[in-house]
Structure formats: structure tokens, C-alpha cells
Amino acid sequence: MTETNPNVLTTDIYYTKFSDCKSGLTAVYNAFKQPNIYMPVEENLRSDVGVQGNKFRSAFDNTAYLQNFNDAAPAPNNKWAALYKAVFRANQLIEGLDKVEPTLTESQRTEFQQIKAQAFFFRGLFYFYLNTSFNHGRVPIIDYVPKSEAEFYRPVSESDQVIEFYRSDLKKALELGLNDSWDADNAGRATSYAAKAILGKSFLYAGDYATAKGYFKDIIDNGGYQLADVSDNMTTKGEFNSESILEVSYTTAYNTEFAGDSQLYNQWGMGFSKKGWSTVIVPFWLVEEYEEEYVDPKNDNNWEIVNYDSYRYQSDDNAENEEYDYKPDIIYNQAGKEYGYETMSANGDTILVSSYVFHQFPQKYDYEPRVYRRVVKKNLNGEDYIPDAKHVNPQYFKLAGVFNYKNFKFKQVGEKMYRLREYSRRASYSIAINGDETVNFYQQIPQLTAIFHNQESGYFRKLCNWDIRTKENEGTPVNSSDINLRLIRLADIYLMYAECLIKGGTDETGFDEALMYVNKVRQRAGTMLMGSEDNAKAEFKGNATYQNTVINEETGEPADPNGTMSTASELMEHLMYVERPLELCVEGHALRVNDLRRWEDNGVEVSTGVAGTSGNKFSVKGRFTYLSQQKFILETTYYWKPKTVGSLELVLGRNWGKQYRASYNPTKTPWVDYAHAAANYDDNVAYWPIPNTEIMSNPYID
Numbered sequence: 001m002t003e004t005n006p007n008v009l010t011t012d013i014y015y016t017k018f019s020d021c022k023s024g025l026t027a028v029y030n031a032f033k034q035p036n037i038y039m040p041v042e043e044n045l046r047s048d049v050g051v052q053g054n055k056f057r058s059a060f061d062n063t064a065y066l067q068n069f070n071d072a073a074p075a076p077n078n079k080w081a082a083l084y085k086a087v088f089r090a091n092q093l094i095e096g097l098d099k100v101e102p103t104l105t106e107s108q109r110t111e112f113q114q115i116k117a118q119a120f121f122f123r124g125l126f127y128f129y130l131n132t133s134f135n136h137g138r139v140p141i142i143d144y145v146p147k148s149e150a151e152f153y154r155p156v157s158e159s160d161q162v163i164e165f166y167r168s169d170l171k172k173a174l175e176l177g178l179n180d181s182w183d184a185d186n187a188g189r190a191t192s193y194a195a196k197a198i199l200g201k202s203f204l205y206a207g208d209y210a211t212a213k214g215y216f217k218d219i220i221d222n223g224g225y226q227l228a229d230v231s232d233n234m235t236t237k238g239e240f241n242s243e244s245i246l247e248v249s250y251t252t253a254y255n256t257e258f259a260g261d262s263q264l265y266n267q268w269g270m271g272f273s274k275k276g277w278s279t280v281i282v283p284f285w286l287v288e289e290y291e292e293e294y295v296d297p298k299n300d301n302n303w304e305i306v307n308y309d310s311y312r313y314q315s316d317d318n319a320e321n322e323e324y325d326y327k328p329d330i331i332y333n334q335a336g337k338e339y340g341y342e343t344m345s346a347n348g349d350t351i352l353v354s355s356y357v358f359h360q361f362p363q364k365y366d367y368e369p370r371v372y373r374r375v376v377k378k379n380l381n382g383e384d385y386i387p388d389a390k391h392v393n394p395q396y397f398k399l400a401g402v403f404n405y406k407n408f409k410f411k412q413v414g415e416k417m418y419r420l421r422e423y424s425r426r427a428s429y430s431i432a433i434n435g436d437e438t439v440n441f442y443q444q445i446p447q448l449t450a451i452f453h454n455q456e457s458g459y460f461r462k463l464c465n466w467d468i469r470t471k472e473n474e475g476t477p478v479n480s481s482d483i484n485l486r487l488i489r490l491a492d493i494y495l496m497y498a499e500c501l502i503k504g505g506t507d508e509t510g511f512d513e514a515l516m517y518v519n520k521v522r523q524r525a526g527t528m529l530m531g532s533e534d535n536a537k538a539e540f541k542g543n544a545t546y547q548n549t550v551i552n553e554e555t556g557e558p559a560d561p562n563g564t565m566s567t568a569s570e571l572m573e574h575l576m577y578v579e580r581p582l583e584l585c586v587e588g589h590a591l592r593v594n595d596l597r598r599w600e601d602n603g604v605e606v607s608t609g610v611a612g613t614s615g616n617k618f619s620v621k622g623r624f625t626y627l628s629q630q631k632f633i634l635e636t637t638y639y640w641k642p643k644t645v646g647s648l649e650l651v652l653g654r655n656w657g658k659q660y661r662a663s664y665n666p667t668k669t670p671w672v673d674y675a676h677a678a679a680n681y682d683d684n685v686a687y688w689p690i691p692n693t694e695i696m697s698n699p700y701i702d
Contacts, residue, residue, distance in 0.1 A: 015096030018108050024093040025115050028122050031086035033248055033264075036078040037129065038485060038589055040463060041271040041279050046685070047592035048623055049585040051673050053281035057455035060676060062279075067624075067680040069688075071695060076134070076688035083130050084142070090123035091145050117176035121190045124169030128198055131162045132205065132594050135690045140698075141165050155700035156690075167202060170195045181224070187240040187249075188484075193223045194246040197488045204496055205594065207602040213500035216493050219245070225490040227524045230425045233491075235467050239484045245493070248485040252475055269472045269481040272586065274432065274450040274459040275442050276472035276479075280586075282431050282458030283673045284632045284659055289582055290427035290458070294528035295420060296545045302425065302526045303411065303418035304438055426525035426582060432459040432466070434637065434658045442466050447637075452657025455634055455671055462586050486587050491521045495580055498571070504604050505572025512537045514571060519544075521583055530565035530574070573606055576618070596620045597686055620686065624677040631662035631670035 014020055044050035045065040051057070052065040063069035069076070097116050104112055123143075131137045137159025146152045157165075178192045200215030219225065225243055232238020240247060252265050270276035295302050411418050421428065421438045428439040432446040434457060441449045441461070450459055463483055465472060473479050494517040501510030501517075516537040519529040523540050532538065533546035547564050565571060576599060584591055597620060604618045637658040662670035695701050 015092075015099045016103075018100060018104060018112065021093070021097055021100055021112065021115050024089075024096050025118060028086070028089045028093055028119060031082075031089045032122060032125075033250065034082045034086065035266045035268070036082035037086065037126075038248070039075055039079055040268055040485070040586055042075040043590040043593055044280055044586050047590075047596060048627060048674065048677075049283065049286055049581050049592050050280045051283045053278035053456060054454065057671050057673070066676045067685045068676075069685065071689040071692040073691075077691035077693050079133065079688065080691045080694060083126050083133075086126045087123060087130075087142060088145070090119055090126065091143065093119040094123065095145050113176055114179060117173045117178035118190050120169045120176065121173035121178060121195050124166040124173065124195070125190075125198060127162060127166035127169070128202060129589055131159060131166065133590060134688050136687050137162055139690070140700075153698040153700055163202065163206070167199060170199050180222075188247055190246070193219050193225075194488065197245050197493060200493075200496065204500065205598045205601075207504070207598075209500040209503045213497060216497040216500060219490075219493050220497060225493075227490055227520065230524055230526070231429050233486060233489060234429050234462050235465065236483050237467060243490040244486065245490065246488040248487060250482045250484055252477070252480050252482040265475075265477075265480040265482050266485070267479050267481060268485075269464045269475075269483065270479050272460040272462065273464040273466070273472040274456075275466075275470075276464070278456075278459070280460065281456050282460060283627070284457065284671070285627055285630055285673070286581060286585065287431065287433065287458035287659055288632075289578060290431055291423065291433060293424040293427055293525070293582070294545070294550075295422070295424050296526060296528050297411075297420055298543060298545050299523070299526050302421045304421060305418055421526070424525050424527040426527065429461060430582070430585065431461055434458070434655065440466075442470050442472075447655055450655075452634075452655040455657070457632075457634060457657045457659035460586060487589055489587075491524075491583050492588070492591075494518070494521055495575060495583065499575055502568035502571055504599075504602060505569040506605070508568050511568050511571065514568075515565065518571070518575070518579055521579065525583070530571075569605065569607075572604065576604070576606070596623060621678065621681045624674045624681050627674045628672050628678040631672055632659050633662050633665055633668040633670055634659055635665065635668075 015024065041050075042062075042064045045052060045062055046067065046069075050065070052060050052062045055061070060066055063073055064075060094116070097112070097119065101112070127139075127141070130139045135156065138156040139162055140154035141157045141162060142152075142154055143165070144151070173190075173195050174192055178190065178195060180192050182189045182191065196215045196219055200212045200219070203209075203212035203215070223245070225245065228238055228241040228243040232241045233243065239249075250265050254264050271279040274281075297303075411420075423433055423436050423438070427433060428436055432441040432450055434447055434452045437445050440446075441459075443449075446452075446459075450456075463481070463485075465475070465481055465483065469475075472481075475481055498514035498517045501507070501514040503510070512535055515531050515535070516539060519531070519538075519540065522529050523544055528545045528547065528550070529538075529540060530547055532548040533541040533544075534548070538546060565574065576595075580595060581592065586592075599618045600620050605616050606618045607616070634656060635658050636654055636656050662668070690701060
């Protein structure tokens with residue numbers, strides 16, 4: 001005789017009424033939020049956009065970064081368990097919905113249909129993640145709720161079968177009428193466009209550019225999404241914005257009495273932050289790409305307002321021209337405060353200074369101010385030298401002797417003076433750069449917050465609370481973060497659509513339109529646009545700098561009248577090595593791992609020497625090999641900083657992490673990234689292995 005245990009909730013017992021379906025959907029969303037599904041620390045360490053931190057770039061022990069993990073590693077075991085638990089929750093809901101459906105009233109049917117559509121969406125999503133994460137896509141398909149121990153175990157299905165299965169679920173969600181959007185109270189729910197985005201990715205990963213393009217074009221034309229401000233995609237600021245297509249919601253504002261086993265927050269900020277554990281830092285090549293992004297002076301968002309000094313100066317160039325005499329100096333304070341004539345110490349000498357002073361010159365010198373620090377010393381009697389309010393004759397120290405930063409550029413609009421940012425907006429909001437004085441990092445400029453030592457030259461801002469905390473562990477509970485994980489956003493769709501238009505770099509017919517969509521992303525980032533402004537699809541002509549309008553400083557002529565981006569293959573390499581990593585690094589679910597692997601699987605052609613070992617075909621091992629050959633050094637740099645917190649007294653600070661190419665100083669020992677990955681990467685680590693816990697318990701897997 002078979003009896004049902006009344007003390008155990010099963011699908012048969014639990015799902016009896018419509019409200020049970022709502023609770024079942026909540027359980028699926030809770031499973032969707034499990035951090036072990038995404039593991040951005042481990043997933044990015046096994047890609048080319050993360051380096052293990054706090055190891056002096058030498059004593060590495062993280063098996064993901066070393067590319068020598070096996071089936072006993074915690075990462076694949078935890079990820080596998082989280083994903084199959086999520087599949088189990090979705091299966092429970094799908095079966096429960098079928099059981100409850102005959103009891104529905106007419107007023108319940110619309111909401112019921114949406115619950116069912118979401119259930120199929122999530123099961124499809126979880127299998128998309130399983131297929132792109134484990135065992136070359138070969139994983140067990142379980143589309144039912146096991147009722148005995150034996151039913152928990154299934155043999156692996158071939159990758160194409162798994163793909164067919166999850167595509168069917170996603171299409172089922174669309175057929176059921178999954179909502180295109182939700183009201184503000186339901187922000188974060190799955191939508192039809194999220195399903196289309198996953199389907200598009202699936203076909204793109206398979207090299208089916210035509211089908212993928214159709215899904216992406218539908219999202220672009222009909223989804224109503226718009227690029228948000230670049231700062232709205234990184235922290236708690238701007239969550240669920242106009243660009244968000246799929247996003248995992250986290251919070252630290254909860255009542256533990258009602259939270260149960262829900263996963264409400266994550267701890268990823270501690271892994272990525274210099275003010276945390278620094279498990280992941282920015283690789284040399286990525287810092288270099290961010291630093292070298294051209295900051296477009298035609299983009300109004302790139303100009304920061306600065307203040308005037310109350311003093312006057314006599315222009316050396318116009319000593320006899322009263323029109324230009326005694327213009328106000330422009331003040332920019334590196335340490336972020338208004339500094340007057342306060343004591344500053346440098347190399348043991350006490351001197352008096354008045355902050356940064358940038359001379360304002362006539363219009364013909366616009367963007368080319370002389371950059372000096374005004375240093376006022378004591379007079380011969382030991383008294384402070386206080387200059388005449390009109391005729392100032394202080395000494396000026398050139399910044400070049402102390403600072404290794406970019407030259408500042410200025411412009412005046414009406415009565416206001418503006419300074420051009422040192423780095424692109426995308427760069428400043430993605431990583432902390434040594435020398436970036438525009439965007440604070442944990443309430444101070446980056447070189448005050450992070451001293452850039454241990455052979456480290458850059459730190460991630462993404463997934464970190466640098467904008468609202470002074471250190472990462474200030475959350476409640478300790479070490480917690482409620483920053484949402486942006487899984488899919490419009491910029492990703494634009495860049496994938498561009499890739500489809502040029503068919504991985506092989507089709508010139510879609511080049512102009514592809515370039516237009518890439519430039520949409522670049523214009524938002526605040527950097528120079530590619531190609532020629534004379535192109536019919538150059539939508540920002542007159543309001544942005546295009547490559548063909550950049551002037552060669554030596555000749556005064558256009559550096560490249562035709563624009564340097566002119567072929568589909570060039571654009572494809574740009575997408576691979578610049579645009580996608582700079583725009584999307586450490587976002588999504590294993591995004592960079594999947595990108596690198598699919599480009600190899602799809603036989604994308606690249607320039608000789610860039611990717612590596614398979615002729616002119618991209619290879620992941622070749623990518624790591626190339627990066628391991630790029631040599632960098634780290635130099636000491638100096639900057640003025642408050643003597644103590646809040647002090648107006650400045651002292652000369654220094655750090656050890658401003659990176660340069662090794663050729664800058666051949667006498668120093670160079671550093672490289674990814675030497676272990678170059679040696680160890682092979683097909684065995686292209687995917688996570690099926691974990692040993694599954695192998696030992698599942699009789700169908702050996």
C-alpha cells in the first residue's frame with residue numbers, strides 16, 4: 001500500500017488553488033536571484049577581463065584564473081546545484097499550473113496566463129545557462145518533478161537537444177503572451193523582449209546571424225528601450241532604467257521574519273572592490289583601452305564646470321595688450337576641496353600654494369591652457385609673500401615634474417569655465433583609474449582611496465558601492481550589497497545586432513548600419529565616433545567627433561580623411577577587443593566567456609598576430625597567448641593630498657601603480673597577465689565540467 005506523507009509538501013499536495021500558483025512563481029524568482037547561478041567573480045576570472053587580485057600579480061591560486069579547475073572545484077558544484085534547483089522550482093510551477101487550471105475563474109485567467117508564461121521563460125533561461133556553462137552543452141534534461149529518487153537522475157542530452165528544448169520553452173512563453181512590459185510595481189519581471197533577447201543570443205552563439213538579427217531588430221524597433229546615462233548602469237543608481245531588458249533585483253531592506261530562505265542581497269562588491277577583498281582586478285590591457293579612449297570635446301557631457309581664482313595675472317603673451325591682461329585664473333583642485341594659501345609639504349620643504357591654477361588665454365588658445373601650479377614662497381624676511389591683488393608675480397611650478405596625468409583642456413561658455421574630463425565617461429564609471437580626478441571613488445578621488453600598489457593599476461567600479469559608501473563592507477548585513485545584476489541591456493543588443501549585420505566580419509553590405517549602432521553606444525560613452533561624418537548614417541554629425549575629422553597636430557591636416565574604420569573585418573575586431581569588453585565587462589551571465597568561446601566556435605577571422613594560433617581564425621588560447629606577451633611596468637606617481645581627513649593642509653602623496661608599456665622604461669622588470677591561462681587553456685576548460693557530486697550520485701554519468 002502506498003501512502004502520502006502529509007508532513008511533506010509536494011506538488012500534488014501544495015497546488016490546489018490559484019494563490020498557490022502565485023507563491024510558486026515567487027519561489028521561481030527567488031531561485032533566479034541565487035548568486036551561485038551567476039558567480040561573476042569566477043566567471044570573469046576565467047575570461048580576459050579579470051585578473052586575480054591581492055597576489056602581487058604572481059602568487060596566483062584561483063583555479064578559474066589559472067584555467068586548471070576540475071570537477072571538484074566549488075564553482076561548478078555550486079553553480080550546477082543552484083541551476084538545477086531553479087529548474088526544479090520551474091517544473092513544480094508548470095505542473096502545479098496544469099493541476100490548478102480547471103479550478104480557475106474567468107477573472108483569474110489573464111494573470112494565470114502570465115504566470116505560466118513566466119514559468120516557461122525561466123525554465124528556458126535556466127537551461128540556456130546550463131547549456132552555455134557545462135560540459136560543452138551536454139547536460140541532463142529534466143522537464144518534470146521527480147517523484148522518486150531514481151527520477152532525479154537522467155543521462156546527459158546532446159547540446160543540440162538541450163538548445164532545442166530551451167528554445168521551445170522560450171517560444172512557449174511568447175505564445176502564451178508574456179507581457180512586453182510591466183508597471184513600476186512589477187519592475188524586474190520577465191518580458192517578451194527578454195525572451196527574444198535570449199533567443200537572439202542563442203542563435204548568435206550558433207552562428208545563425210540572420211535569425212539572431214531578426215530578434216534583435218524586433219527589440220530595437222518595438223521594445224521602447226533607450227540608452228540611459230552611462231552612470232545609471234553600474235550601481236544602485238538607475239536600476240530598472242530605460243535600457244534594462246533583464247535584471248536581477250537585490251535588496252538589503254528586508255524583514256528577516258518574512259524573508260525565509262529568499263536570496264535578497266549579494267556580496268559581489270567585496271570581490272570586485274579595492275575597498276573590499278579585491279579578488280578581481282582590472283587587467284593591464286583593459287586599463288590601457290579605457291585610458292586611451294578619446295574624450296570627445298564636442299560631447300557636452302564631457303565638460304566639468306570649474307571655478308575661478310579671485311586673483312588676477314598678467315599674461316606673458318599679451319603683456320602690452322590690456323585686453324588680455326589680468327584675466328581670472330581657473331582653479332581646479334585635485335583633492336576636491338577649495339584650497340587657499342595653505343601649507344603644503346613636498347620633499348621636506350614647506351611652501352605655500354593656492355591649488356591648481358590654469359591660465360585662461362584668448363580664444364585662439366582655447367583647449368590649450370598653460371598648466372602650472374602656482375607656488376608662493378616666503379619672502380627673505382621669512383614672511384609670507386602676499387601678491388598685489390592686481391599685479392601678481394608668484395612662481396609657477398610645472399605640473400609635468402610631479403604629475404604624470406593628461407593635459408587638462410578648458411573652454412569658456414558665458415561666465416562659466418569648463419574642464420574636459422581626463423577619461424571617457426564610460427571609463428570613469430566602469431573602473432577606477434590612477435589619475436582620474438573627475439569621478440570620486442568611495443567619496444575621494446581614486447588615488448586617495450586606492451594607493452594602486454601590489455602591482456595593481458585599476459579597480460572595478462561595477463558591482464561596487466563606491467558612489468554611496470566609504471568602504472565596501474558598510475552594508476547591513478556586513479559585506480552585503482543590493483546592486484542589481486544587469487543581465488541584458490540595450491547596448492548589448494545594439495552591439496550584437498551590429499555583429500549580425502556584418503555577419504561576424506564577412507559581409508560589407510551591412511557595414512554602414514552596423515557602424516551606426518556601434519556609434520550610438522560610443523556617443524553615450526563620450527568617446528570619439530568611428531568612420532566618417534560624411535557617411536549617410538552618421539547621425540551625430542556636427543555634435544560629435546568622427547575619426548575623419550581628427551587633426552594631426554604636426555601637419556594640421558585631418559589625421560585620416562576617410563576614417564580609419566572602413567571594413568566589416570575591422571569593425572568585427574573592434575567589437576571583439578574594444579567595444580564589447582569596454583561597454584559590458586563583468587556584466588551579464590558569463591558574458592565574456594561566452595563571447596570568446598563562440599567567436600572560436602564560429603570561426604571568426606582576425607588579423608594575424610592578434611588572436612593567435614589557428615592561422616587567421618580567432619582562438620581563445622591564442623587570445624590569452626597574445627595578452628601574455630604584452631609587457632607593462634608600474635611607475636611611482638605623486639599627487640597632492642590632505643595631510644589628514646578633512647584637513648586643508650596638503651602633503652605630497654605617492655602611489656606605485658601607474659601603468660605604462662614596458663618600453664617606457666626598459667630598465668624595469670616588466671609584468672604580464674594571463675601567462676598561466678596561455679599555458680593551461682584547452683578544450684577541457686572551455687566549459688565548466690559536470691561536478692563530481694553529480695558524477696558520484698548519477699548512475700547515468702561516468
